[in-house]
Amino acid sequence: MVAPLSAWPWENLGIFKYLLVGPLAAKVLHSWIYEGTIKDLWCLHVLLICGLRGLIHQLWSSYSNMLFLTRTRRIIQQGVDFKQIDREWDWDNFIILQALLASMACLIFPSLDGLPLWNTKGIITLLLLHVAVSEPLYYWAHRFLLHESYLFTNYHSLHHSSPVPHPFTAGHATFLEHLILCVVIGIPMAGSILMGCGSITMVYGYVSTFDFLRCLGHSNVEVVPHEIFNKLPLLRYFLYTPTYHSLHHTEMETNFCLFMPLFDAVGNTLNRNSWQLHQKISLDSAKNGRVPDFVFLAHGVDITSSMHVPFVFRSFSSIPFSTRIFLLPFWPFAFTIMLAMWAWSKAFVLTFYNLRGYLHQTWIVPRFGFQYFLPFAMDGINKRIEEAILRADRIGVKVISLAALNKNEALNGGGTLFVEKHPELKVRVVHGNTLTAAVILNEIPKDVEEVFLTGATSKLGRAIALYLCRRRVRVLMLTLSTERFQKIQREAPVDCQNYLVQVTKYQAAQHCKTWVVGKWITPREQSWAPSGTHFHQFVVPPILAFRRDCTYGDLAAMRLPDDVEGLGSCEYTMERGVVHACHAGGVVHQLEGWTHHEVGAIDVDRIDLVWEAAMKHGLKPVSST
Template sequence: MPFYDYIYGTMDKSSDSLYESSLQRPDYIPDAIYLTHPTTLQSIYHLRIGFASLASKPFTSKWYTWLMWPVTLWSMIVAWIYGRTFVAERNVFKEVKLQSWVYRLQWQQEALNKLIEEAILEADEKGIKVGEELNRNGEIYVGKHPKLKVKLVDGSSLAVAVVLNSIPKGTSQLLFRGRPCKVALSIVSELCRKGIQVFTIRKDEYEKLKNALTAQDAKNLVFSEKGCNQKNWLPRRVMSAWRIAGIVHALEGWNVNECGDELFDVDKVWDAALRHGFQPQLTSA
């Protein structure tokens, strides 16, 4: 309300009711949500609701964030007590309304699974179509709540498509590093099927991958004890394939779950992502 109108008694009587009515609007129901979590306590400052200067750059630990440790500790305690997801950002892409929901750090697996389950049920109650990036590929929640209307998308198919389509033509050998999850198994299986030799440097990874391959494809899987250096970070203005997959599912209106051990059509989701303007990040060798 105008300050001086209030002081001198010249305020219109309808000002309060007009202000209150202007705040009333239909609930903002997104078409897709991206469920994620901070990686470290300091990483909360890299969210959009944190510091814009930090959020505009790849995550690195800064000395001055340690000076804010009391605030960091307080936020952790609040999150621990209330244990709820919160909306970190809202976006609109074409006709699809998007939200990013953030939950606390993954320390206690059982408590986190419960928190994710509550977020899924809340999304389903609100009529949200697609939920992305879920622990254990979301299969446990689909089995526990078979009548869910919200579709869970872990984005594995697009992640596989991005990797396969980013490998230069003519490549004959690749080094695999990482936990043999659904995405890794699908990538290694397809590479071996194409005749590309895939090397692993850990015996346990080699055994798990070999057991998941056919006898013919396993011939292209090679165990090597030579190590390598690696780095893994996501630059700004780049979105993960897991997040994009949920957006693509919403844009295309695919009324299917992509979770558990199931993998969506890799070529189909890749073509759809390109058609909607998403492009793989090109990196120099």
């Protein structure tokens, strides 16, 4: 049994909760279309303010998740995980609540529709009411009501359940708590209007400033320079900082104020470490901060998938990527950003998480899939990858793993180019394909006697073929190059070489039900597979699931161990907590403390060794879960 007024009245409506403000939009559209003018302007203003408030929170969320800008200014280093994202999914409930209350006020007091655009007296009155009424009222309610045992347990503890402050945390609270906040934000505006000095600018300005400061305090990024408080000491009592408010989430008996620490000073609840910690974080922002032990160097796939990064839509990035209709209006903007990133090419920090005390980060080279296949772009791409490797080496990263196209054989020989060019590298460069091969091979049933392999002479194809032939599995290697086939065949043990068979047409596999696809195949080429075939694959992008009478495996992937902390975004189309096998290969390389580079051809003798190391550290193949 939940406490009264703790749950939101529309919490079971899901996305349909936005229909609660639908009548306002309907009234605006009706009067605009059928009457040629918008009579009840208050409806339009309420809708615009709702949109403005949502935008303010979204922009703050984007900024706080831009780790390439904020990494050294973060107060709590831990990332926002999936549990917190799910808890805060309906953070915008308060916007709907205040929109409904504002609509009721406008219906009760029709004169609100005739407010002037500007009134200086109203601005002054509002500021006085905020300082004299709202600030002390919030301080008192926050300290003596919401932190009282019963009310805290049943109401305010929800807000404090978020371990890492985030702009969306500002709106994450119970229904009762936001009713109290409605009174706090409503008194200055209502008082100014009732005194006859209200204005439209006052309403827009106060609401947006209120939300801006709330997001500022919950941003977990220290943006207020400490020098300003050194020059103007009194200012520290009239403007809180993200550091100041974060202390309330870690030491809950201090720093209760709304925006002005003055009331904490008067109430003797001001945390004595507030200014020192703020200064320390501000000064340390010029340093690199904690250096990650492992970096995964990713790349974009296409324009639409680029909007799956956490600093665009946090909730969207927390679920596996799929093309959504709501993304289409943003496509031109994303395309423009892509051009800017292409011109200003540096590696950006996207995500970070902790695994057994080791900090792991994902950097992205601002290049998209199609760019890797432009001959004139290859040198530029290699230059950006090289810069990222050298930067990782310079700051002390132990292992850097290259994503799919960043280690393309034709591009840089699977990373060999960089290792040979910089033999003094301390950072270990890893392509992770040894674990990718291990994942694919362990998906193939032990009793399989014949496998059809496309992309047979590629790095992964070669390793898979050599491994299978040692298991006495007949491998039909699709390749037109007899020379490359024979070179791979000569690498196999003499007594196993006859298990490697060169084929040049897909017709050769019309009786083979196990296909390992390393080169993109068309639906027509798939049609040669017999009914019941399973398509294992290591091709990017994945092949189309054309045959209904066949089954299709996903790209090689592994589930991260259960003790991963701070992971809050999905890797492309992968499920939560699942990463591509090459990413996992880099993780294992770092956890094992291996000191060799894993570049170039795959060492077939290490496939079982890497697989066993992955199992030891708690990684699991997705197919087994």
